[in-house]
Amino acid sequence: MSATTPxxxxxxxxxxxxxxxxxxxxxxxxxxxxxxxxxxxxSVRVYGGxxxxxxxxxxxxxxxxxxxxxxxxxxxxxxxxxxIVRDVLxxxxxxxxxxxxxxxxxxxxxxxxEAVDQDLWHDAVLSLPVADKIDLALRLEQATLxxxxxxRRVRNAVYGxxxxxxAIASTTGIRASWRSTSSRLAVSAIAEDGDETYVxxxxxxxxxxxxxxLEDVADQASARAVRLFGARAVPSQRLSVVLEPxxxxxxxxxxxxxxxxxxxxxxxSPFADRRGEQIAxxxxxxxxxxxxxxxxxxxTFDGEGLACRRNELIVDGVLRGFLHxxxxxxRSGAGSTGSAVRGFRSTPGVGHLALALTPGxxxxxxxxxxxxxxxxxxxxTGLHSGVNAxxxxxxxxxxxxxxxxxxLGEPVREVTIGSTxxxxxxxxxxxxxxxxxxxxxxxxxxxxIGDVSLGGT
Amino acid sequence: xxxxxxxxxxxxxxxxxGGEFAEVYAEDKRSSGALLxxxxxxxxxxxxxRGAGIRVVVGETTGFAHTADLSEAGLxxxxxxxxxxxxxxxxxxxxxxxxxxxxxxGYDIEVFPDTVGxxxxxxxxTRADETARAExxxxxxxxxxxxxxxKRILVANSDGVLTGDEIVRTLFWVSCVxxxxxxxxxGRESVGHTVGFELFDRYDVEDLARRAARRAITKLEARPAPxxxxxxxxxxxxGGVLFxxxxxxxxxxxxxxxxxxxxxxxxxxQVAxxxxxxxxxxxxxxxxxxxxxxxxxxPAQRNVLIQDGVLTDYLWDHLRARKEGRSSSGNGRRESYxxxxxxxxxxxxxxxxxxxxxxxxxxxDHGVFIRQLGGGQVNTATGDFVFGMTExxxxxxxxxxxxxxxxxxxxxxxxxLNRIDAVGTxxxxxxxxxxxxDGQGVPVGDGVPTLRVTSLTxxxxxxx
Numbered sequence: 038m039s040a041t042t043p044x045x046x047x048x049x050x051x052x053x054x055x056x057x058x059x060x061x062x063x064x065x066x067x068x069x070x071x072x073x074x075x076x077x078x079x080s081v082r083v084y085g086g087x088x089x090x091x092x093x094x095x096x097x098x099x100x101x102x103x104x105x106x107x108x109x110x111x112x113x114x115x116x117x118x119x120x121i122v123r124d125v126l127x128x129x130x131x132x133x134x135x136x137x138x139x140x141x142x143x144x145x146x147x148x149x150x151e152a153v154d155q156d157l158w159h160d161a162v163l164s165l166p167v168a169d170k171i172d173l174a175l176r177l178e179q180a181t182l183x184x185x186x187x188x189r190r191v192r193n194a195v196y197g198x199x200x201x202x203x204a205i206a207s208t209t210g211i212r213a214s215w216r217s218t219s220s221r222l223a224v225s226a227i228a229e230d231g232d233e234t235y236v237x238x239x240x241x242x243x244x245x246x247x248x249x250x251l252e253d254v255a256d257q258a259s260a261r262a263v264r265l266f267g268a269r270a271v272p273s274q275r276l277s278v279v280l281e282p283x284x285x286x287x288x289x290x291x292x293x294x295x296x297x298x299x300x301x302x303x304x305x306s307p308f309a310d311r312r313g314e315q316i317a318x319x320x321x322x323x324x325x326x327x328x329x330x331x332x333x334x335x336x337t338f339d340g341e342g343l344a345c346r347r348n349e350l351i352v353d354g355v356l357r358g359f360l361h362x363x364x365x366x367x368r369s370g371a372g373s374t375g376s377a378v379r380g381f382r383s384t385p386g387v388g389h390l391a392l393a394l395t396p397g398x399x400x401x402x403x404x405x406x407x408x409x410x411x412x413x414x415x416x417x418t419g420l421h422s423g424v425n426a427x428x429x430x431x432x433x434x435x436x437x438x439x440x441x442x443x444x445l446g447e448p449v450r451e452v453t454i455g456s457t458x459x460x461x462x463x464x465x466x467x468x469x470x471x472x473x474x475x476x477x478x479x480x481x482x483x484x485x486i487g488d489v490s491l492g493g494t
Numbered sequence: 495x496x497x498x499x500x501x502x503x504x505x506x507x508x509x510x511x512g513g514e515f516a517e518v519y520a521e522d523k524r525s526s527g528a529l530l531x532x533x534x535x536x537x538x539x540x541x542x543x544r545g546a547g548i549r550v551v552v553g554e555t556t557g558f559a560h561t562a563d564l565s566e567a568g569l570x571x572x573x574x575x576x577x578x579x580x581x582x583x584x585x586x587x588x589x590x591x592x593x594x595x596x597x598x599x600g601y602d603i604e605v606f607p608d609t610v611g612x613x614x615x616x617x618x619x620t621r622a623d624e625t626a627r628a629e630x631x632x633x634x635x636x637x638x639x640x641x642x643x644x645k646r647i648l649v650a651n652s653d654g655v656l657t658g659d660e661i662v663r664t665l666f667w668v669s670c671v672x673x674x675x676x677x678x679x680x681g682r683e684s685v686g687h688t689v690g691f692e693l694f695d696r697y698d699v700e701d702l703a704r705r706a707a708r709r710a711i712t713k714l715e716a717r718p719a720p721x722x723x724x725x726x727x728x729x730x731x732x733g734g735v736l737f738x739x740x741x742x743x744x745x746x747x748x749x750x751x752x753x754x755x756x757x758x759x760x761x762x763x764q765v766a767x768x769x770x771x772x773x774x775x776x777x778x779x780x781x782x783x784x785x786x787x788x789x790x791x792x793p794a795q796r797n798v799l800i801q802d803g804v805l806t807d808y809l810w811d812h813l814r815a816r817k818e819g820r821s822s823s824g825n826g827r828r829e830s831y832x833x834x835x836x837x838x839x840x841x842x843x844x845x846x847x848x849x850x851x852x853x854x855x856x857x858x859d860h861g862v863f864i865r866q867l868g869g870g871q872v873n874t875a876t877g878d879f880v881f882g883m884t885e886x887x888x889x890x891x892x893x894x895x896x897x898x899x900x901x902x903x904x905x906x907x908x909x910x911l912n913r914i915d916a917v918g919t920x921x922x923x924x925x926x927x928x929x930x931x932d933g934q935g936v937p938v939g940d941g942v943p944t945l946r947v948t949s950l951t952x953x954x955x956x957x958x
Binding site: 084085087088089090091092093094095096097109110111112113114115116118121124125128129131132133134135136137139167189190192225227229234235236270273302303304305307382383384418419421422423425427428429430432433434436450451452453454455456457490491492493494 | 900
């Protein structure tokens with residue numbers, strides 16, 4: 038293969054060859070890591086029975102990390118053109134001169150963990166004709182509109198799919214390449230009645246279009262819009278909060294971020310010294326397991342080319358460990374947990390890939406029936422503005438339905454719920470049996486959390 | 495970036511399947527950054543993005559394709575893909591005659607960041623780190639980031655427009671962690687302008703570092719914010735995110751057209767207190783949301799959205815304006831060549847009023863004073879919006895007293911706009927922001943004078 042002709046889609050080994058071509062230019066005394074990424078995607082957006090936009094994307098790029106005398110430099114480009122890749126290598130080398138030496142700085146080294154072979158690449162999605170993609174989006178819009186006369190239109194009904202490929206080669210002996218496909222449907226239903234308008238959004242994801250449940254997306258989006266009619270703010274009070282699986286996964290995702298080895302080592306995690314201690318209610322067991330193919334976050338290798346693996350974070354409420362990339366693994370002495378996350382535009386960070394909460398044994402109806410005074414939360418806003426993962430302060434706007442004496446009551450909006458992330462974990466009262474594998478890559482079931490402040494009238 | 499005759503040819507190819515409108519948007523962007531964290535200069539990075547997005551419109555349908563290959567062959571392939579996506583009826587060969595439109599941003603970049611040595615950029619980080627740590631022993635962690643970008647764009651379309659822009663932005667950011675008996679707290683400061691390295695003639699990184707450090711230290715003493723409704727005073731330059739969320743997004747014509755805005759069909763009506771005059775202004779020199787042309791080649795404009803409380807106009811991009819038979823307001827923006835443009839804000843701000851800022855606080859018996867807002871989010875259909883407070887205090891007996899912990903506030907846009915009962919004389923722009931919509935982020939600015947809202951819901955944890 039010539040370096041000037043990019044390998045064809047799906048030829049992930051060809052990407053690795055390309056990475057090795059760059060690696061061959063390593064100079065004595067330096068360590069080099071070459072990350073090559075490529076993605077293709079199609080997205081169809083429909084509105085009012087017509088295609089509003091049809092986008093076809095292809096993007097590829099390279100990120101090069103140079104470590105010389107324990108100093109790191111990095112450069113990237115959104116192209117694989119050989120001239121530019123050469124400039125990227127020069128830039129990365131030059132940048133390394135300005136990094137400060139750090140005894141733990143360096144590239145990942147092979148650690149003997151075998152990659153789990155998973156079925157993440159589905160050819161079916163690549164051969165799907167565009168007309169069929171348009172049809173899926175149109176059918177989703179139609180199905181959503183048919184659910185209730187008050188659903189007057191959708192803001193967007195979207196079908197999208199694509200493929201992602203990556204390869205890494207390094208002077209420390211890393212050689213890895215991996216690939217996956219994805220497919221998704223999403224809709225925002227707009228419900229109108231009198232002078233009230235509500236939006237209900239929902240989506241589904243899979244490795245290909247055959248895994249998508251179009252009817253369920255339409256059901257869920259329309260139900261969420263329609264059930265808010267008459268919603269009002271309620272008085273401020275303390276109550277229980279019932280988080281739908283998607284909302285629970287969002288909160289658990291923020292909590293898991295606080296268990297990143299980087300936050301821990303750099304003094305930005307309130308859980309830094311809590312290993313082995315009870316940080317959550319005993320009902321909470323949380324793992325990050327990208328080797329579980331049921332997860333949309335499943336993957337083969339991490340962003341440094343180490344095999345993905347199952348990591349226990351919280352077991353029966355006890356903090357078991359933190360996530361690490363090779364740098365934080367070396368510095369902490371714990372070793373990498375295969376949790377480097379990145380694209381070609383950045384150096385490896387640390388993060389979770391496929392969080393999964395272990396489900397409880399009670400159905401959602403039973404959970405609701407057990408709540409005297411609470412609120413079922415179907416959407417949260419302001420996660421980036423009212424949640425601080427360092428202090429743990431947690432405050433978000435919500436929409437949902439009030440629960441009184443175990444029965445769902447009136448809808449509510451324009452209120453907030455507040456606590457701290459530390460308290461939320463400890464205040465978990467029950468975990469539902471309704472485990473959902475979510476489009477964001479996490480798996481969660483309904484969570485009931487006691488004693489949260491609601492800010493309202 | 496691309497030869498004029500090639501652009502013209504590519505537009506012709508894009509129209510071959512019967513397109514009514516075709517556009518080429520090309521960009522070449524170089525960026526550099528440096529990060530100091532945990533007491534060390536961790537890394538310097540350099541980035542390069544270059545490519546073109548081509549869109550073709552037929553009836554209600556837009557076809558879009560992009561490529562990183564700016565050769566004639568690469569652009570032609572993308573044009574064919576976009577044209578195929580937006581297949582129309584007729585077709586045939588159309589030639590597009592282009593007229594170059596010169597634009598000016600009205601000021602010059604003084605020091606292009608790529609002419610500044612890396613050591614000088616790194617020195618800024620080190621100074622910020624040392625200053626913040628010297629502020630108090632309670633400062634246990636400091637992170638500082640420098641970033642610059644230089645982006646050339648070219649926009650050409652089948653209406654014959656050919657124009658371009660060069661946008662230089664420089665950003666500096668410092669974040670501190672303070673640790674005390676109550677746990678950890680954070681303080682952050684950032685400055686960013688559409689300028690070069692001269693940013694640092696105007697701002698002192700030591701001053702920023704001190705302010706970030708003090709903000710974190712102050713919050714160690716903070717008590718839980720109240721929960722419930724009370725008057726809220728927002729300080730000058732604390733951030734116009736209130737207006738960005740309360741009505742800015744709801745005035746975007748694409749959301750209005752789909753009935754997804756609480757402000758639909760309300761032009762000419764009183765939608766806010768008479769004290770409110772709100773402007774979106776892409777021409778504001780050097781501000782973070784400054785543009786000479788938007789990403790559809792339309793010159794930036796100053797648009798009055800609300801005049802003395804009356805809704806005067808929405809924000810428009812090319813497609814929405816074309817449908818309504820009017821001109822764009824210069825608000826068609828996109829994150830990069832890989833994205834379709836849509837209606838976006840630029841610099842959105844509330845004009846100064848007549849009230850003495852000190853009087854606004856002293857005439858508030860009990861409430862919350864917010865010196866620095868965080869981000870926000872809105873549901874444009876209901877008008878409900880939230881915004882964060884990153885530095886806030888209680889007001890008791892007309893005086894600013896104890897600091898409060900972080901949290902969100904929630905309100906309803908049309909209601910809150912009508913509850914503004916005081917607007918100060920002390921206008922100032924706030925820190926640089928990134929506005930997200932449908933997965934695309936674009937740089938925006940905002941600004942406010944000191945103002946008061948008679949009632950907003952505070953999302954704290956203490957009873958009010």
